[in-house]
Amino acid sequence: MLSNSEKHLQVRGTEINYYFICKTKLWLFSHNIQMEQESESVSMGKQLHKKSYGREKKDFTIDNLISVDFIRRGETLELHEVKKSSKMEDAHRYQLLYYMYYLKKEKGIQNIIGFIDYPKLRKKEKVELTESEEKSLEGIIEGIGQIVHGTISKPEKKKICRKCAYYEFCWV
Amino acid sequence: MKKNYYLMSDGLLKRKENTLYFVNKDGKKPIPINKIYSIYAYGSLTFSSQSVHLLAKEGIPIHFFNYYGFYDGSFYPRETLLSGDLLVKQVEHYLNPGKRLWIAKKFIEGAAGNMEKVLGYYHVQNGIGKTVKDLTLSSNVTEAMNVEARMRSEYYSKMDEILPDGFKMEGRSRRPPENMVNALISFGNSMVYSTVISEIYNTQLNPTISYLHEPFERRYSLALDLSEMFKPILVDRLIFYMVNKRMLTEDDFEQKVDYCILNDGGRKKFIKEYDERLKKTIKHRELNRKVSYRRLIRLEAYKLIKHILGTQEYKPFVMWW
Numbered sequence: 001m002l003s004n005s006e007k008h009l010q011v012r013g014t015e016i017n018y019y020f021i022c023k024t025k026l027w028l029f030s031h032n033i034q035m036e037q038e039s040e041s042v043s044m045g046k047q048l049h050k051k052s053y054g055r056e057k058k059d060f061t062i063d064n065l066i067s068v069d070f071i072r073r074g075e076t077l078e079l080h081e082v083k084k085s086s087k088m089e090d091a092h093r094y095q096l097l098y099y100m101y102y103l104k105k106e107k108g109i110q111n112i113i114g115f116i117d118y119p120k121l122r123k124k125e126k127v128e129l130t131e132s133e134e135k136s137l138e139g140i141i142e143g144i145g146q147i148v149h150g151t152i153s154k155p156e157k158k159k160i161c162r163k164c165a166y167y168e169f170c171w172v
Numbered sequence: 173m174k175k176n177y178y179l180m181s182d183g184l185l186k187r188k189e190n191t192l193y194f195v196n197k198d199g200k201k202p203i204p205i206n207k208i209y210s211i212y213a214y215g216s217l218t219f220s221s222q223s224v225h226l227l228a229k230e231g232i233p234i235h236f237f238n239y240y241g242f243y244d245g246s247f248y249p250r251e252t253l254l255s256g257d258l259l260v261k262q263v264e265h266y267l268n269p270g271k272r273l274w275i276a277k278k279f280i281e282g283a284a285g286n287m288e289k290v291l292g293y294y295h296v297q298n299g300i301g302k303t304v305k306d307l308t309l310s311s312n313v314t315e316a317m318n319v320e321a322r323m324r325s326e327y328y329s330k331m332d333e334i335l336p337d338g339f340k341m342e343g344r345s346r347r348p349p350e351n352m353v354n355a356l357i358s359f360g361n362s363m364v365y366s367t368v369i370s371e372i373y374n375t376q377l378n379p380t381i382s383y384l385h386e387p388f389e390r391r392y393s394l395a396l397d398l399s400e401m402f403k404p405i406l407v408d409r410l411i412f413y414m415v416n417k418r419m420l421t422e423d424d425f426e427q428k429v430d431y432c433i434l435n436d437g438g439r440k441k442f443i444k445e446y447d448e449r450l451k452k453t454i455k456h457r458e459l460n461r462k463v464s465y466r467r468l469i470r471l472e473a474y475k476l477i478k479h480i481l482g483t484q485e486y487k488p489f490v491m492w493w
Contacts, residue, residue, distance in 0.1 A: 152482075
């Protein structure tokens with residue numbers, strides 16, 4: 001068993017996101033039962049990502065776990081996540097916070113700030129990693145571990161199910 | 173909406189930048205890559221490795237059929253949907269005789285239910301329901317297969333009650349089919365088989381690990397398993413429909429002393445109607461949304477995944493309308 005200080009983070013950014021959206025989806029995704037390739041909203045998101053911020057260097061992928069939409073480097077390191085709507089605010093915010101946390105813990109990078117960009121809403125939101133956010137992230141990471149290593153949880157029908165790529169899988 | 177492309181004539185498949193072109197004696201036709209679900213090649217097809225690279229990248233299979241219209245094989249692009257966990261569990265359900273038999277019986281029950289639906293539609297009395305009850309007595313897959321064989325011969329013997337004169341089946345003959353109805357069944361079944369392969373490709377299921385058929389029977393034996401339930405609805409009903417409506421006549425077949433197959437014209441007609449059927453939608457009771465017949469096959473794969481993962485017991489698809 002690795003002690004906590006030696007243990008490397010093994011959680012993917014998407015998993016943080018799904019933790020807030022649906023535990024069943026998180027379990028399936030983490031066991032590589034993925035459906036996103038068929039989701040219209042995922043491909044719309046990809047289009048949005050392709051079409052916006054053309055001047056930036058995009059897709060900054062690290063350790064195959066996190067993939068930041070784009071970065072800007074100056075005195076601080078700016079991480080940017082592009083999202084199409086602000087409906088899933090917590091999911092988006094913690095996904096980005098996790099990226100910041102990851103770069104800080106695993107790569108020793110200080111001075112990071114994050115932005116969630118909503119090009120369609122012409123809005124951007126600044127995100128800062130505070131100590132209390134770090135605490136919550138640690139709880140989330142542990143929670144993800146428990147879900148992923150446990151048995152698959154029964155889906156709960158919510159309003160958002162209708163738009164999910166896993167809808168037919170869950171409810172057939 | 174992606175669709176199936178059926179290439180009926182001989183020709184060349186080539187790529188220019190990110191578009192595919194099918195070139196035959198009538199000229200060059202673009203096939204937009206984002207629109208392709210699968211390709212069915214009936215003519216003799218020449219293709220470049222560049223076009224294969226593109227198909228692989230987009231995860232599009234090509235199914236090949238020989239001169240007689242029988243299935244030869246598929247270009248099955250590199251798997252991108254892999255789940256080690258699911259594979260292990262899929263194998264576990266094969267290796268455990270009880271678990272395997274349970275799934276195999278469900279597939280037979282599903283096929284039986286759909287056969288009854290087809291015959292029932294034409295008000296043909298039959299003993300399929302009674303025969304399939306014997307499944308409770310089967311303690312291994314071979315015995316279950318025997319029940320399946322009895323039920324199938326009962327089913328085929330009733331088909332002649334629906335078919336018009338001149339189009340009687342007079343028993344199932346395969347490799348080669350001996351008359352027109354047998355030719356249609358063989359041709360249609362190989363289409364369903366390839367359709368199911370495409371659906372399985374789009375899931376994390378491994379197509380070679382099956383329950384009713386033995387995994388060494390054919391390359392994609394899981395597709396054989398799932399085809400059983402869909403053949404009565406997608407093929408047999410289509411045959412009755414087309415034959416009774418005189419949409420197919422003797423001119424659509426190539427009849428020799430020892431075999432009978434569909435000719436080009438017949439194939440074109442049949443494929444057109446088959447494809448229409450795949451696209452036809454019904455309102456799904458559980459999902460409360462419209463799904464196509466083709467999608468029903470995918471849903472069957474999802475249900476199997478859920479059974480294998482232990483979240484929900486598998487219930488085979490039987491037409492409910």
